[in-house]
Amino acid sequence: MAYRRLLLPLTGTASGEAALNAALHVAQIYDAHVHCLHVRIDARDVAPLAGEGLSGAMIEEMMAATERESGQRADRVKDLWTRFVAGRDVTLAESAEAAMKAPGATLSFQSIAGREEDIVAQQARLYDLVVVPHPEAGEDVSSSDALHAVLFDSGRPVLMAPRETPPVIGDRVCVAWNGTAQSATSINEALPWLHRAKAVAILHGPEYQRRGPEASGIQTYLRWHGIEAETISFSPQTREVGAGLLGASRDFGADLLVMGAYSHSRLRQLILGGVTRHVLENADIAVQMCR
Template identity: 35%
Template sequence: MSVRTILAVVGASHGDEDVRIAADLCAQADAHLSILVASWAPEPMGRYPTMTPGWVEQRDRSVQALKESVERARQLLGRREISYDVDSVYSEVAAADYDIGERSIYCDLLLVGPNAFADPDLKRQVIGGGLLQSGRPLLLIPPDTEPTLQPKTVLLAWDSRAQSARAAREALEMMTKADSVRVTMVDPTASLRGSGDEPGADVATYLARHGIKVTVDTLPSGGKSVAQVLQQHAVDVSADIIVMGAYGHSRMREFIFGGVTRSMLDKTKLPVLMAR
């Protein structure tokens, strides 16, 4: 993945930190930054919802807050020596992910900053639009972390499935420049069609051909969840980022994820690059 355009979706009421982090990453990658400030209409209340005067007043406040957030983002970025643009989207909750998905098509990397990460509604819309609808790689940045696009140590979560292979391809350039890549498997099973006789050997060979310094780590779950094992191992090897495939689909606007993906989306303590 060659990162030339980064899209950061931020909330209208709490986007400043996410904008600053996105700007730092763009400066690091010499990439263009697109900021999309997102907000949506409040849902009408009651058994028979109507657009009451109170609802209209609340909507007007939301629109005004959105305009102010856009202007604040432009002021923050105007002091930075990077290429950028700032746009906004105001929609019904059910349609926000469509708008985000359409914008995501034109970026190389989609960011979920710490404030967006802590906002379940916004995070769900970004993941649904960018990761599921548009298939763009997604960088999750939880609070109190130091994200980088130039990590020294990368943990690649590997299970020999297409999604983890896609994540590996998206992170090839990043892993090529890293000091170490830890291909990590939890309770792998040797099989002819899956992991082969020696789980991890095939992907290690593939990465080594790209000049990547690879170590294969095979870990037992020991009664813990796969997500817990991966996160603890990332800490143990001082990984700067976790790279992994995302498993999930959208059905009737319900986003359904597998257990490991869901745990990482909700509870990761390190930046995570996801692809599917």
Template identity: 35%
Template sequence: MTYRSILAVLDGSPASNAPLQAAFALGRRFDAYLEVLHVRPDPNLSLPLVGEGMSGALIDDVARELEESAKTNAERARRFYEDACRSVDLAPTDAGDKPLAGGFRPVWRSLVGREDSETAARGLLADLIVVARPDPGQDGAYAPALEAGLFETGRPVLVVPPSHQSLMARKVAIAWNATRESTRAAAAALPLLVEAESVTVLSVAESSGGQAPDPARLADYLVLHGVEARSKRVEAQRHAGNELISQASELGAELLVMGAYGHSRLREFVLGGATRDVLTNTEVPVLLAH
């Protein structure tokens, strides 16, 4: 298995340059087709959410602000893409109807609509989806690309914090709890694991006296794929997500691999507690699978 098709979703915020750089690094590493997607919000879809009870003049002002913000983000996202292309001596190329085979091919696709819907549609046939980490300052904020990628495509999602401009993944920590989600995450990370210098499987007992699944089982499975991994059982001294962050930090991990958990609420997906804790607090990229 390898990554031959990568989708990077950029919202145009300053933080979106980090996932773009990580996606470029992965694309070059695996000779992948890379589609860089920016979805410009449709003001007609946004206005009904804010327009109720407003005067006509105020609605016009809000519409103008939304349009200006969308334009700024679209221009910034395109600039990030063009700068990344220049850094590897490639010409910016607009995406066509079919992916380009034969080596690293980064292409640009700009659409108007809903970021979650377009991420779900374009991500179905991506080997890996790359997105920015949600803003930890907005507790509980909806992260459309992340949640659509996780819960609507069935594909792995790499979440990159703003502090990371590439993805080395020489040391990798895998959170293992013997679930479908954590198994899928480990399998999805295999292209990176086989090239890593150090891989550690972590199993966390979430309560005092609780029994953590045996991490050696996953380590034995990884050996079959050419990955030498250590295993470590840990009794959580805090919330499971924070314990994972602490353990990954002690290991010097440059990538954390884990299952993503959540549930549906009024047509939106809500990330589970441990998943949310990790995404909010970690400063290393996280590869997730649901």
């Protein structure tokens, strides 16, 4: 089992280089291809605002400003890409067919115009795994359009890279189990990691558990796949269950946390906080999620 095609949406944020490094690291493990995709803002998307009482001149100015901003962001992304590949011993592929024929890890880059959340979600359906940059420090995770587009609309797992490039991903893996369909899906999608991991732990706890099988059930499931995992019960030190989950991962020395995302509605998570949101904003290791 392996991840063969990875998609990396690039937006020019400070975390972009760490995400590139993480994606390349995964590709080198599985001899996979990483397609880096930058979606430029389409200035024509502001045209519908004409029906909101704005004059034609105001709409044209907004479109011009949007075009300038889009161009500046595209330049930052292209500069990031150029710096990243310079001097690296990695194959750049011009097409999917060329990538399939090349040995080892391969990279490609594409920049297109459109709505980022739509294009990323649609393209992600053709990939095994989508790598996204970590939200910027202090940034509300709800503003990450690419992240939520993948989680809610692609049917694919998303790997959130840590803010700083990790030396290794996938040697010591924690899987968060609460009995939900989301946690079951996340573990199934993470089987390539679990098969090659040196150590696997199932994190569970009464405050985290929902209606569904207990941790012993998923432990038996993994044994059927030839994966031995220990079970670790955790209790949050504060009211934040997500903090307890991250603390248990640190205690285990994990370099990857696998978990289901948004088992409550996203609206409820945004209003009340929630485990998913806390982990997304505070994790310092790679986190792979499914919904």
